[in-house]
Amino acid sequence: MHIEVFPVEYKELAGKTINRSSEEIKRNVDKARKVQIRRYANETARYNSQLTPKLTKKYCKLGKSESQLLEKAFKKLRLSARSYNKIIKLSRTIADLDNSEDIELRHLSEAIQYRSLDKNFWNV
Template sequence: MHVEVFPVKYKELENDSITKNSLEIKKDVNFAKEIQAERYRKESIVFNSQLKPSQIRKYCKLGAEEKRLMEEAFHKLGLSARAYNRIIKLSRTIADLAGSEHIETEHLAEAIQYRNLDRKFWNL
């Protein structure tokens, strides 16, 4: 996964908006890891990244809106089956970080965005 980072403007540094610090982010990540450990306790895996295609179908079910979005992305971006599975696994992780039991459209859209960024800079 790659994330495009833009330069910070001075006014943004002076902004008093609340952002998460690294300890809060670490707490979120550890919580997501606990969710995954519990979800896969009867499997031979621990993390979403280890999911095999049959496990993706079991643990990463998409709703109608999410299926529509994924199909559109699949065709517009010319995704392979491997890319499709990677996006689904990443969206499951994004949902876990958000504390969501289900993969929502926003989680899937974020994962697709990261894949699109890969294609932009690395032609993957």
């Protein structure tokens, strides 16, 4: 996963914006990992990144809108089967971090965004 970072204005850095602390982020990640361990307790995988295509279909179901979005991205970005599975697994992780049982459009959109950056910069 690659993320494009743009320059930040000094005013934004010096402002009074409240960001999440490292401890808060770590708690959120730990919670998402525990959700995954529970979800896959009876499987060979323990985390979303370890899902096989068969387990991905079982645990990363997409709604109609999400499937349509992924189909459009698949065609427009000329994604491979491997990329397709990576996007779905990353979407599942983003949903877990968001405490969401379902993969929603916003989770899928974020995952597609990361993958499109990979294609732009790395020709993956």
